[in-house]
Every structure is written in C-alpha cells, then in structure tokens.
Amino acid sequence: MGTLGGAGLAAAAGGARTPGMEGERPASPARSSGLPAGGADGESPGGGAPFPGSSGSSAPLQGEVLDLDEDEDDLEVFSKDASLMDMNSFSPMMPTSPLSMINQIKFEDEPDLKDLFITVDEPESHVTTIETFITYRIITKTSRGEFDSSEFEVRRRYQDFLWLKGKLEETHPTLIIPPLPEKFIVKGMVERFNDDFIETRRKALQKFLNRIADHPTLTFNEDFKVFLTAQASELSSHKKQGPGLLSRMGQTVRAVASSMRGVKNRPEEFMEMNNFIEIFSQKINLIDKISQRIYKEEREYLDEMKEYGPIYILWSAPEEDLVDTLKDVASCIDKCCKATEKRMSGLSEALLPVVHEYVLYSEILMGVMKRRDQIQAELDSRVEALTYKKADTDLLTEEIGKLEDKVECANNALKADWERWKQNMQNDIKSAFTDMAEENIHYYEQCLATWESFLTSQTDLHLEEDSEDKP
C-alpha cells in the first residue's frame, strides 16, 4: 500500500481503481454511492465479500496498464477534474488520496471518469443437434488494474446473461439489479430469431451490462468480471462453483416460509418505498401501453398516407390546367410521409426502449422489496422464537445478533441504491420524453416547411398567371 501514492494512482488515464482499497471505502457524504455503511458488499454477515481482483492481499498495480512515466501529466488531469467536484477539495499540489479519487469515480454522469466500456454486437446464430441459439460478441475495454488485460472479447448467449443476473441477485439481494430483456416477447412474435427482435435484444443486453458497470457496487462484482473476460470453458467451470443447487433450493424454501409469515414491522421509509413502487409500476405499465399504441397508430396513419399521395398524381393525368398543383400536393404528402417515418423511428429508439426498461425495473423493485422483507422476516421469526421458547436462548441470541446486522446492511444497501435508482429514473424519463417532444416538433416543422413552400409556389404561379392575363 505504501508504494501507492497519488502519483501511482493517477497514472492511468481516467483514474485507476485500486484493488484492496475496498475495506476502507467510505460512503461519501456528498453523494450516496450505494455502499453499505458497515463495510464491504457485506450482505453476508461477519465479513466483507471477496473484493474483485484481490486475492487476499492487495495486488500490485500492473505495470503495463499504468504508464508510470506520464504520471506528471495525469496528475494534472486528475487534479483539474477533482477541483471541479464539490466533494473533496484539494489543491493540485497536494497528493490526492486514493480513497477520495475512488469516490470521485463513482459518479454516474461523468463519462470521462468511466474506466469500463462494454459493447455488445455481432449476433451470430449457432446450430447444434439439440438446439439453435444466438451468441453476442462482448467487447470490454478497461484501464482497471484488477483486469489482466485492457481489452477482452468474448461470446455469450442469453442463458449466460441470465446466470449473471441470478448471481448478482444472490450476492446483492437488496440492490437494484438492472433488468434483462425478456425471454420471449409474447405477442406478435412468431419467430424467436426475427431481426428486429435480435436488434432490440442486443441493445437491451448492452444497456444491462453498462448499467452494471456504472453501478458503484456491482461493477466490482467477481461474477461480472468473469462474465466479461472468461473464455467459454472457464465460464462453465466458474458457473459450477458457488452454492449448490440444493442449498439454493434451501434458501428459496426458507424465503417462501418467511414471506408467508408476512412482514409486521416494515419500517416507515420502506412502506413509503413500497407504496411508490406499486403506483410507479402501475403508471409505467400504462405509459408503456400508451406509447406502443401511439407507435401502432402512427404506423397505420403512415400506411394510409402512402396510398393517399399517389391518387393526386392519378388525378393530375386528365387535368390539363391543374397538373402542376396536383403533382405538388402529391409531393408534399410524400414528404410528410418521410417525416412521419422519421418521427416513428425516433419514437422507437428514444422512448419505447426506455419506458419498457422501466416496466421491467418496476418488477425488479418489487422483487427487491420482497427480498428485503424476507431478510427482516427471518429476524422477526427468531425474535419471536426467543420470546416464546426459553430453550437455546444463547444460540438464538447469537443468531439474532447476526441477523440484525444482516437486516441493517440490507436496509442500508437498499436505501442508498434506491436514491441512486430514483435519480437515474428521473434523468432517463426526462430525457426520453424530451426526445419524444423534440421528434414531434421536428416532424411538424418539416411538414410546415413543405406546405408553406407549396403555398408560396402557388401564389407565385397565380401572380404570374394574373400578369399574363392582363393586356
């Protein structure tokens, strides 16, 4: 640790995240970074989860990743950025502490400080004797020390994404894990491998991974790292590790049992949260339906308009004196059709995917709420047991102690992540609807220009004709 100083840390452009720092990472006062107050991703009682990249002892910074020769420049860059933040104020002369720098990196909206870039592309169909499936190429570029390389390319299929999501939920039951695109789209989809479906899914998968990368806690998850970097065989063997199927089943049984007991003492703030989630879920689902419906209506309008324009051309044939006017009308309608197409594609790119993602998020939120309640229910049941059964009081008390920690961690994790999620939601929704409004404005502006120019040409013609008629 001692070798790490401001200079070394600053070396990598964009700021290196140093392994081994995790234990001392505090939640920053100015920004809730989604970290539990009590220490590491500490959902499991009594200790921090293994920190990504660390193998017990703090791993030294990789020489090839960090360019130590250029540390002077990078320090400048870093300090400059740092001085922009309201968080930690320090002068360029002072060596910046590793901790404060790490805290800066957690800001969602600072793309210059992002050090993990993921793209999902190149869907490929694979045919085996048993099944046909699609894999996607995932390219990861990173400057982080704990990664063995700065660039990775792997192929993954939807199942692998499902696995990752499951693992993240398991490790962080009360964090809000981003949604995956659905397995199948129920209505309107005949073939699983329809081009539009694949493209939509690809975009959603990319979003999924980037959301994880941007999440202050999830980004350091070990399974996440393995997912991004391991070759197929490595991934398979990694998947086999971890709590076995039976123990997972055991967890589920306990969870169901405790949820059936109901939650008696849900804290006030979580009641509010639950209420929000319920209403939000209703509303976002409605908005999803409305938006889809608008798209459908616009498509049907476009189809009719496409038939409408040509009729004016047909009409112009027998009309000698009105030929030009009629043809011009037809051309205006045609231009408006193109504007409509553009408006529709804007809608389907900017608005629909965002709204749909939040529909999925609303389900996830309900799941997170449930899991939190379950954790609490476990505690409550032990407390109840203690009150009624006098036997094994010592054991129970010890258990209760551990569960109380667990509940506290879970609650804090959720609270912090909730604030972060809400902020993101607000930004995303605002952005999506602003874009939609912008698309509509642009559409009407284009149509307006088209018809205004038609009108001008008609009045010009009229003036010409008038002057011709006059002797």
Add this chain to the structure above:
Amino acid sequence: MEQAPLDPERQLQPAPIEPLGLPDSGLEATMTENNFGLKKIEISVSEAEKRTGRNAMNMQETYTAYLIETRSVEHTDGQSVLTDSLWRRYSEFELLRNYLLVYYPHVVVPPLPEKRAEFVWHKLSADNMDPDFVERRRIGLENFLLRIASHPILCRDKIFYLFLTQEGNWKETVNETGFQLKADSRLKALNATFRVKNPDKRFTELKHYSDELQSVISHLLRVRARVADRLYGVYKVHGNYGRVFSEWSAIEKEMGDGLQSAGHHMDVYASSIDDILEDEEHYADQLKEYLFYAEALRAVCRKHELMQYDLEMAAQDLASKKQQCEELATGTVRTFSLKGMTTKLFGQETPEQREARIKVLEEQINEGEQQLKSKNLEGREFVKNAWADIERFKEQKNRDLKEALISYAVMQISMCKKGIQVWTNAKECFSKM
C-alpha cells in the same frame, strides 16, 4: 350572350330586361327592376330546423326544413334589405333541380349536396339527423342556390325565382309545367348511348373525363376518410398520457410539476384534432361537389347523344323513304318492302294506287326533310350552347379546385403550427422535470 364569370360572392349579376329566348326553355324570369335598372340579390340558407309532418302516405315523418332568405342590395348604398324568407325541405330542392335538368339540358346543372352521408370516417356520423351533417348540408344547399344564381342562364329562370319567393303552391306550379313528361326516359338515353354512330368527339372525350373525375375523386375521398380516422387515433391516444402523468405526478416530488403540466399539454394536443378534422371536412365537401358535377357533365353528354341518335334515326328514316319512293317511281325493287311482297304474292297494284302511294311518300319525305333540317339546327344549337357552358364550367372547376387545394394546404399549415406550439410547451415541461 353569355356573361362573364361571376365573383364567388353572393351577389347576382344584374339581369337584362329581355331574357334569352331558347326553345323549350321553360318560363322566363323577369326580374323586376328599380329605377336604376339593376338589381342585386343575396341568397342565404341561414337556418335548419327539425320538423315533423305527415307524408304522402299519411304517416308521420321527421325531416329538416331550411330557411332561405333573399336580400336585395340597393345599388346606391350597398345596404341589404330582406325581401323574402321561406322554408324549404331537401325534396323541394331536388324538385327544382330535376326541373332545371329537363328545361336546360345544355347546361351543366349544379349538383345538390349528398342526400345521405357517405365517405364517413368513423367518428363522423352517418345519421341524417346528426347536427354536424345537417350543418354541412345547410352550407351545401346554400352553395347550390348561389351557383344557380350566378349562372348566366339559370339565374333568369322563373321557377327558380319562385322557389326563392313563393312559399305555398310552388310545388304545384312546378308540376304544372309538365316537365316530368318532357323528361327523356333513362332507357331511351341508354339506348342512344349504345347505338349512336357519330357523336361529337368532344362529348365522347368529355364523358371519359367525367368518368375519370368521378373515379379519382371517389378514391381520394375514401382514402382521405381513412387517413382522417388514423390521424384521429394518433392524437386521441396521446390524451391518455395526460391522465397517467397526472396520476404519476402524485408520487413524485421533483418530477411532479413537470409531469403534471406536460400532461395538460397532452390533453390539449389530443383535443385539437376535433377542430382540425372539422375543417378538413369542408375540403371533402368541396371535392364532393365536383364528384357530383361529374354526373351533371354526363347528363349533358347523354342529351347530346340522344339528340344525335334522334337525328341519325330521322336521317335514316328519310333515306329509306326516299329509296322507297324512287323504287316505286322507277319500278325497280331494290329494297324489301311488305307492300312489295304482297304485291308479288297477290298481284300488281293499279297505277292509281301506285301514284297515291308515291304522293304519300313525297309528302312524308318533305315533312321528313323539314324535320331533319330543324333537328340539325337544334342539334347544332345544342352543341354550341352546351359547349359554351362546358367551357364556363371548366374555368369554374379549375378555379374552385385550385382554391380548394390551396385551402387544404392552409389547413395543413395551421395543423402543423398548432403541433409545434403544443410540443414546444410539452418539451419545456419535460425539461423542467
């Protein structure tokens, strides 16, 4: 002589004292004149009213009556004075038109607005009693009367004048002209269409044109109605945003205001379509008028075909009589005749009988030649007058349709401006969320 095309405003051109005399033209109108020798009138169909009454079979029925007001405009000061006001129902308008069709077959008679609502898009009612339909029909009927009043020939018709001024007994007066008897039967006209050999090429072309016009405008109106339907859908669904945003805003602290006000704009957007489509209906009505004008054009063509056919038949008949006469005179039998046949079978006729027959034929031939001459004259007059009116009609059509297309563009522009306004407001609300 034909008068110059009239301004689309309400006023009649002054009528000269001597009306044009046309054979078979019905009762001439003699507009009263004041000291200045000119009189202008304004016609309006100002109201519509639901009435109940008893029909011909003494059954109760509901119908709509329309108030027609006629004002005379004093030449000097431009003030208008209400001179006549009476109520008429749609069937009386139909009667007027049918009369005009019979007595002015060379005129492209203005059409009536549709009897039943057609080319409706779903929101628009197909019910004849629907107030919007009635309103649009009122405007259509007014337009019909104005078209007649501004037609150089039709405006002088006495029956038309009485339609505007004589409430009671007008129907009897019309029927007394016996116009129904003068009407050409549909069957006769159809027959002529198929059998005429040399119609004027211009009329054949005109018929083709009117068919094309009818077909293309029908198609246009149908698709336009579907487009209107779809547009309605797009706008109205946005209204749902308003409701949901409002409900959502209740749970949001920072986003709440923005959502709520954006929702309001979505409501405005959704409701704006009603006015937009109502305006567009006016465009559809303008097109419909010309759709129905196509039929009026065809009527003139049919009349020409009938007259031409008549002429051809008369010429043919004359020719065959001349032939017969010649044969009788010379004794050669080239054409088959029943008389000839019976003569052969039952013996020759006496020279006196033959003389008698020749005389009869000669008389008939004379008569026939007279008739042919007058028919020819009639035919040429008809073609000349009809063609003059058709030229007048063409100019009117070009003017009107161009104006309609321009007003369509104006409507689109207005719609776009409204759209820009609403979405700009909405965008501002969203950006404040």
